[in-house]
Amino acid sequence: MLNGSGHLSARIPGTETFLINPRFAGVLADPKDICTVTFDGKRIAGKGPIPSESPIHAAVYRARPDVGSVIHCHARYSILVGLLDQGLIPFNREARIFSDGVPVFHDSHGINSFDLANRMVENLGPHWATFLRGHGIVVAGPGIEGACVSAIQLERACQDQLLMMGVTELKPMTDAGRGRNQARLENPYRAWPFLLWKHKVKSKAQIRAGIRTLKEGEHY
Template identity: 40%
Template structure:
């Protein structure tokens, strides 16, 4: 049985700040902020789905949300640290969703350049993941993913560790992957990078569905323009640091306490 965090207000958990490195604490604070901002944007699925971050200086350790709290309850201290085998580092911490470990470790193990992984179940993402043609380059937002997106066919709940290799292979060198009939997976070099990529991908999915629902012919730019725009995104990509700091200020203005 999973030891869920349902019986406890996780905001009342003892602070981990004095028990972890300054770098890990900073990563915990930013990952907790990511959960809170996602809640603000409506990108959540009750207590399901999960975001992870690699622990700085510890190649194989990751931080993941405890199984039970909603995204707007997550704090820096409530995040669960897992070792390279998916075991909790601290006995006192709560259990995590096992499918979360499978999905996130698949990416973090295979991609040393990735430090934050996001998995979403939004309605728009699920719908686009089920379309045979997948994500179309029909908007400026979506052209950044032109020929730069992976697809992973659905195999059932992600509880089989064998699936990790297939996920990593299908993601390849990309930042995003559509999990067919399921949702999205985003691999960022940092939490800020993963956040802006998630937000952009969500806009891509919503705008594509709106265009397709209009029952009119869709005009796509020619391939060379799509490729040119994708290269522009790569050239001018700021990794989202400015956007990220702006959203953290929004949390502060609203009095949302997560860095505890």
């Protein structure tokens, strides 16, 4: 999903800096390639160059202390739904964490200036994701795991919406259970280990050793 032109960042807690992959496909980056960037967009560590759309990340961190990680990518189905007048219709489980809305930012060619990035953040408001019309998405989360899983869920929700729109008229679900989904955004305990296994970052044994032990009667 994060194809060659996406970028992922993480706030360095307690500082006005963040970590971001350099200006090449994130999956090709090694830990030593990761750059440290200030909220003014200055690279202070790492070889770089940093992505031209780094202001997206800096502006979100500056405005939203609750955000610990930001993804920007050009996800195919999300771009298509971002072009619809009604935007995302949170009609299924995948979309529920976005039931409070995914605003569309219209002036969304490359967001490579702070002026544009600040306007995007204003449009984002308290939400966790925004469509950049015809361009891509920005998804935020309290941490890397939540941001990544949410971005994947948004893309799947958009794919499902496009599939179903050809068949029936979609209506949003009531937002019962939203608290639970909010918790999932903060602690995507099931999806994240699965993704690490799927992408061969960790072995099954390594993951199982790290999975929290559930007590009798507890469930996901």
